[in-house]
Amino acid sequence: MNTGQGEQDEWLWGWDPTPGIVSVWAEPDGRAFVWRRLPETRALVRENVRFRPWLLLSSLEDLGTRPSDATYEELDGPGTFRYLVRANDGRALTRALLYGASKRLGRPVEYLRDVGPDRVFSLPPEEQYLVASGRTYFRDLAFDDLRRMQFDLETTGLDAERDRIFLIAVRDPDGRTETLHHENEAELLRQLVQRVQACDPDVIENHNLQGFDLPFLAQRAQKLGVALALGRAGLPGLRPRTSARLRTRYTVPGREFIDSMDAVRRHDFSARDLPGHGLKAVARHFGLAGPEREHISGAHVYDVFRRDPERVRRYAEDDVREAAGIARLLGGAAFALARMAPRRYERLADAGPATGVLDPLLVRAYLRAGVALPAHEPSDGTPHQGAALYLFATGIARRIVKADVASLYPSLMRQYRIGPRRDRLGVLLALVDRLVEQRLTAKAKAKECPPGSPERYTHEAMSAAMKIVVNSAYGYMGASSLTRFADVHAANEVTRRGREVLDLLCRELAARGVTLLEADTDGVYFSVPESFDEADERRIVSEVAELLPSRVHLEFDGRYAAMLSHEPKNYALQPYSGSLLLRGVAFRSSRAEPFGEEFLRRALRSLLTGGDVMGAREAYVAMVTSLRRREVTTFDVSARVRLTKSPSHYMTTRTQRRELSYEAVLASGRTTWTSGEHVRVYRATGGRAALLPDPDADDNDASAVPDPRDYDVEYYVRLLRETFAARLSRALSPEDFSAAFEDPEQLSLFNRTLAQARPILTVLREGVLHESASRDDNSA
Structure with a gap:
């Protein structure tokens, strides 16, 4: 359906220009209270207004005895929710609907959610008011x-x-x-x-x-x-x-x-x-x-x-x-x-971008156009194809370039006009178009403003917000049964096109003499020959960019001295100047013991800066020695874990399998905890489970945590080698790895010298394709 720019702006921003709204509160009885700061003086005023609460219904069957002031409008199109019913008092409207549903079902129905997700759609009173009025928060405010x-x-x-x-x-x-x-x-x-x-x-x-x-x-x-x-x-x-x-x-x-x-x-x-x-x-x-x-x-x-x-x-x-x-x-x-979505500010702050932001925008657009909304549809069983992720080489490479594909999936949606089948107005694609255009404008305006200025902050914030929403559009389509316009077939078409683009991108880069390392929807890492300078690196990225679809933008995103490619999306980068960068749970995890991550950083700096295998060995020996001398703090051997089992659940399974985290809580004298709670635990002498105060949960400083130094030394020595040092295994030959991380107190009579040892890079034939869920898949 063709729509004008004005209508699309209303879909994105609403249509009521009232400035300065800082809070909205509405009651089910049709009263709304709007607090505003006047743009000229920033003085606060409060407006008490009336609105007509509303529901969307698939049928009027349950409203045979609707309130006398209730009215309804039949919306256009084939959507399930085609009756927009309004009344002066939303409570009376709800009571009438629950009464009718109870008669139809032959049992008491006390809540709207029990009427059926395909029969009624409702929003909180504030959102009813904002959707109907076209108002949004913070117009003309910084x-x-x-x-x-x-x-x-x-x-x-x-x-x-x-x-x-x-x-x-x-x-x-x-x-x-x-x-x-x-x-x-x-x-x-x-x-x-x-x-x-x-x-x-x-x-x-x-x-x-x-x-x-x-x-x-x-x-x-x-x-x-x-x-x-x-x-x-x-x-x-x-x-x-x-x-x-x-x-x-x-x-x-x-x-x-x-x-x-x-x-x-x-x-x-x-x-x-x-x-x-x-x-x-x-x-x-x-x-x-x-x-x-x-x-x-x-x-x-x-x-x-x-x-x-x-x-x-x-x-x-x-x-x-x-x-x-x-x-x-x-x-x-x-x-x-x-400023965009018809929800309270505090709700948008904790909402996911798909159901929390895109859904309200879509609902407002459809009601503004007088078009019926679809209900959530169950999945038809078609699997959602994950994003393409190629691993071309493991080990250590030098002279690294990253070419970034800016917002690949939204770009493909725009390029090939891929949107949800049931979005007959084309709202999602229109929103993506407008957000991309206005994000670029906001980024440009931010660069024109002085660093640190309120104006720059406003434009940067707007750009960041638009990026969040744009990048969630693909995840919105792929979230089968979770979002109103979910369409796994459209999402799979986006990933298919994405594979085509990645294949073209990698093929053309390889043809220009580079060594591919890793490629996914965020971009490509590759290693260039020694003869290349930065101008050559930028030139080949620019050449390949010219071969991509017009709306898909490939940009030179950075250059690095060296990279350890471990697993897909798990790598370490050493810039030409600056600190080591670690990516992926293999190298950075909130669950990892800090002593292990510190060892990894020291060893990686040696391997990446000068190919110094002896330096990695020395980092390992130093950490083993510090553990055995108990110079490592108890905090640094502890792990932060999330308790997912309730006390009753864990106690029923405890006889079959004892878990360190729960045993640590019990050993501390606690018998209750909250599912989802984080605790910091470690293995103490004798295999005991022990608990430490958690600085991350309690907002303390790690230096203030008690330090009994009663940890199981040999357990953590084994962990150092078998878990942390193992993440360097692809950087060395098997023989060099064994020699580098041999126990310093148990040296072999035939120990291998590391004087001539060097890191290795293993190129995988044709690259290995991995399927991974896009980050946006979880955005609902």
Whole structure:
């Protein structure tokens, strides 16, 4: 269907130009409250408006006794949900539908979800209002126009049933920090409420706000009988909501709760460069932690407070300053998404880009056009073909070039007009077209603005948001039964075209005398001959780019001195200048013991910088020696693991198989834990399972963690060789590998000299094709 640019802009941005919306709250009875900052003065105003709540139905059969003020509109097209029913009071409309469904089914039906996913479609009241009105958040506002407040709780422990809050750090919207303390915990919570009301922020932020602070605060307030009037519309206070990932989150009228942990996870999903997701680790990584930053182990904060309260106050104020910095650094994408999608800002911050962003955009577009929506369809059994991933060589190569294929799958969707079969309006493709065009414009504008300026930040955030949505379009189509317009056949056509492009790309590069190493939808790594300089490298990338389809862009993306190719998407890169880069779980994993990763970095630097096999051997001997002398800290031999089994589940299987992580928790005296909780464990002497406080979970510094040094030395020596050193096996011949990583205390009488040993590169015949799920497959 042909559509004009104006209509496509409405699909992307909405159509109501009302500026300055910072929060929307709506009730099922048709009342909506809209808080706005006036663009000229940034003064806050509140609008109380009425809207007509609505439902989409596949049939009017269950609405035989609909409210007298209810109206319906039959939508065009073959979609399942073809009746748009509105009423003055959404509660009365829902009651009528549930009554009719109960009569039809011959049993009580209490919830809309029980009517049937192919019979009714509903949205939360705020989204009903935003979809119907065409309004979105933050028009004509910059991120720094928001009044943002941060608070962080300091508690005597992690169990809200028995532990309490003794201190609260607050950073106000003007950047001032303070700590609240009172011997009476109930009075302390009232002080927090008063500070929030006095500061009147649009947004409340913290790191792990939804994972810890708000749940703990809600439980303590309930236990103490304190009313948490943290919103802008009085009581009740914190209200639970279910997030896209089925976790309980909290919300209030008039303010948005933003957990910077969501932005950190979203960043690391694509960049894979963070050492952990805890506040301290992320702040250090981004240079937000000052040299005087106070560090205290989470388990000891209360004890330190009783001896040295000023130290804990400094520690807590550092926390909220860093939380504010992370939220600003990584939060721009969610802010920009809220300018597009008809959802609350806080919901977009924790949503996946497919069901969380694309679905609301598609729903709004179809209702704006008066066209019926399809229901979710079950899969027809056609398997989703994974992305092509070629491994051409393993081992160490030198003079490396990366040629980047920018957004390959969205580019192929645009090139060959591949969209979901049931998207008869062509909305998804139109959105991809408009987002790509406007992303390029935003990137260009960002480059024209001074570094660090609010204008540059705004344009960069918009570009990042658009990239998130564009790159999720292919995953949206491939997520069978999870998304409304899923089409596995269209997704498979995209991957087929992607294979064709990769095959052409690799064939043409090889014809120009390079050694291919790895190729996937992100690009190609290859090694060039010694005679090549950077101009030659750029020239062959440019030549091959000219042979690709017009909308598929190949760019010169970097050059490196050396690369260890281990497995598909698992490699190490040594730049010509700068630090070693590690990619893939073989080299970087939140579960890996830090001592092993430190050894790998030292050994890799030796192998990649000068082909120094003896240097790798020395790194290995040094680490074995440090382990046997117990010079390695207990933290550095511990692993961070996620508990996926409930206590009852584990106890039923414990007799058949004992697992280190759960045994460590039990050995610490705990009998309960939460499924999904992370803990840090290690193997102690005698094979015992032991538990350490987790800096990443508790936001402590690793140096503050207790260090008993009671680990099983020989277990970790074996782990060093069999797990970590094994990741270097493709860089050496079998004989050199055995000699390099032989136990220094058990040398063979015929030990091999490494003086002449050199790393190797093994070229695989024709390359090995691996199928992998695209990152975007998981974006729903």
